[in-house]
Amino acid sequence: xxxxxxxxxxxxxxxxxxxxxxRIPRGRVATYGQISxxxxxxxxxxxxxWAVRAASDEIPWHRVINSRGTVSTDKANPGLQRAMLxxxxxxFGRDGAIDLARYGWKPRS
DNA sequence: GGTCTGACTAGGT
DNA sequence: AACCTAGCCAGAC
Numbered sequence: 001x002x003x004x005x006x007x008x009x010x011x012x013x014x015x016x017x018x019x020x021x022x023r024i025p026r027g028r029v030a031t032y033g034q035i036s037x038x039x040x041x042x043x044x045x046x047x048x049x050w051a052v053r054a055a056s057d058e059i060p061w062h063r064v065i066n067s068r069g070t071v072s073t074d075k076a077n078p079g080l081q082r083a084m085l086x087x088x089x090x091x092f093g094r095d096g097a098i099d100l101a102r103y104g105w106k107p108r109s
Numbered sequence: 110g111g112t113c114t115g116a117c118t119a120g121g122t
Numbered sequence: 123a124a125c126c127t128a129g130c131c132a133g134a135c
Binding site: 033 | 114115116117118119
Binding site: 012013014036041042043044045046047050051 | 131
């Protein structure tokens with residue numbers, strides 16, 4: 001089980017992750033690994049997943065997916081993330097994966 | 110200050 | 123396709 005991960009530090013690596021996640025445009029998605037790179041690996045992909053999971057409602061956490069283009073939250077919220085993404089126009093392939101080349105967020109410097 | 114865990118990833122079996 | 127390993131890290135206890 002997930003022990004606990006109540007975000008305390010509002011200025012630590014977590015905040016860094018949230019700031020980036022907030023910038024993901026509607027209808028676009030980013031991967032954990034991608035975000036990890038964006039923060040200069042202050043957090044590994046695992047840490048990013050941890051931060052995203054602990055994110056509040058203001059953060060569009062549903063726009064964060066794994067490198068395969070599938071959602072990693074089905075265990076916790078079956079179908080939720082997919083539904084939220086489809087609601088903003090993100091289409092899933094037959095294998096349940098998103099086409100990252102098409103929906104992947106390409107942040108500019 | 111040691112121990113344990115996870116919404117990851119790439120690679121292997 | 124299912125399962126396993128190692129690398130990686132901050133945060134809670």
